[in-house]
Amino acid sequence: MAPPAAIALVVVGVLACVVTVYTVVSGSSDDVPTVVAFPSSAGAAAPSGRTTAGDAAQNPSRTARSSPTDAPTAGGAAMVVSVVGLVRTPGLVHLSTTARIADAIAAAGGGRPGADLLSLNMAQPVRDGDQILVGFADPSGGTRLRSAVVSGGGASSPATPGDRSPTATAGTAPSVGAGSGASGSAGTVDLNTADEAALDTLPGVGPVTAASIIEWRTRNGRFTSVDQLAEVDGIGPGRLAKLRDRVTVGAG
Known part of the structure; x- marks a missing residue:
C-alpha cells in the first residue's frame, strides 16, 4: 500500500490539473464574445433618421446638410413698383410680394428734403404695378402737393381721407x-x-x-x-x- 503522503500528492496534482483546465476553458469562452462583440457594437448603425454623437464628430458635413438654413426662403416672386417725386433715386424698384410702402421708399433711396412722407401710410402693402408719388410739403404751411399711391389699374389712392390726388381722374x-x-x-x-x-x-x-x-x-x-x-x-x-x-x- 502507498504511503499517505504519496496519495495526498496525487490528489493535489489531480485537483491542480482540473482547476487549470477549467480556467483555460472558461477564459477562452469569455474572450471570444468580447472580441467579436466589441467591433460589432462600435460599428452599429444608428436608427434611421438619427445621427449618433460619434457620427457627428467624424462627419460634421452630414449634420450641416440638415440645417434649417438650407430651407427655401419665403417671399415669393418679386414685383415692380414705380416710385417718383421727391425721392433720391426715383424710378422702378423690385420688391418682394410682402413689401410695404416703407420698403418702396427705402428702395428709392429715401425722401428728399421737403418730401411729404406724412401723407403716406408706410405700413400699407403695395401691389405689382403700383406707382408711389412722393409729393412736396411746404414747412411754412403754404401750398403743398400731397403724396399718393396710384394702383396699377390707374385709380389714385390718397394716403389720408380728404387728401386731394395730384392726378386727374381718368377721362376728366x-x-x-x-x-x-x-x-x-x-x-x-x-x-x-x-x-x-x-x-x-x-x-x-x-x-x-x-x-x-x-x-x-x-x-x-x-x-x-x-x-x-x-x-x-x-x-x-x-x-x-x-x-x-x-x-x-x-x-x-
Missing part, C-alpha cells in the same frame, strides 16, 4: 379756374400763385414737375421771368418753349 381734366392762381386771361397760369392743380394743366407738366415748381418757388421766392423755369428740375429747353405762351409771372 381739372378745371383751370378751380385752382387758385389761374389768371383767367387766355388760359395762362400765374407761376407765383398757381397751386398744383393749376400747374398740372400745363402741357408737359405732371404731378412731379408741379411739385418741383412749387419747391423752387418756396426756396427762391417769386418768379420774375418765365425763363427761370429752366432752373426747375425736369424742365428742359423743349418743355420751356411749350410753356412760354401758357404761363405768366404776374405783376411783380
Whole structure:
C-alpha cells in the first residue's frame, strides 16, 4: 500500500490539473464574445433618421446638410413698383410680394428734403404695378402737393381721407379756374400763385414737375421771368418753349 503522503500528492496534482483546465476553458469562452462583440457594437448603425454623437464628430458635413438654413426662403416672386417725386433715386424698384410702402421708399433711396412722407401710410402693402408719388410739403404751411399711391389699374389712392390726388381722374381734366392762381386771361397760369392743380394743366407738366415748381418757388421766392423755369428740375429747353405762351409771372 502507498504511503499517505504519496496519495495526498496525487490528489493535489489531480485537483491542480482540473482547476487549470477549467480556467483555460472558461477564459477562452469569455474572450471570444468580447472580441467579436466589441467591433460589432462600435460599428452599429444608428436608427434611421438619427445621427449618433460619434457620427457627428467624424462627419460634421452630414449634420450641416440638415440645417434649417438650407430651407427655401419665403417671399415669393418679386414685383415692380414705380416710385417718383421727391425721392433720391426715383424710378422702378423690385420688391418682394410682402413689401410695404416703407420698403418702396427705402428702395428709392429715401425722401428728399421737403418730401411729404406724412401723407403716406408706410405700413400699407403695395401691389405689382403700383406707382408711389412722393409729393412736396411746404414747412411754412403754404401750398403743398400731397403724396399718393396710384394702383396699377390707374385709380389714385390718397394716403389720408380728404387728401386731394395730384392726378386727374381718368377721362376728366381739372378745371383751370378751380385752382387758385389761374389768371383767367387766355388760359395762362400765374407761376407765383398757381397751386398744383393749376400747374398740372400745363402741357408737359405732371404731378412731379408741379411739385418741383412749387419747391423752387418756396426756396427762391417769386418768379420774375418765365425763363427761370429752366432752373426747375425736369424742365428742359423743349418743355420751356411749350410753356412760354401758357404761363405768366404776374405783376411783380
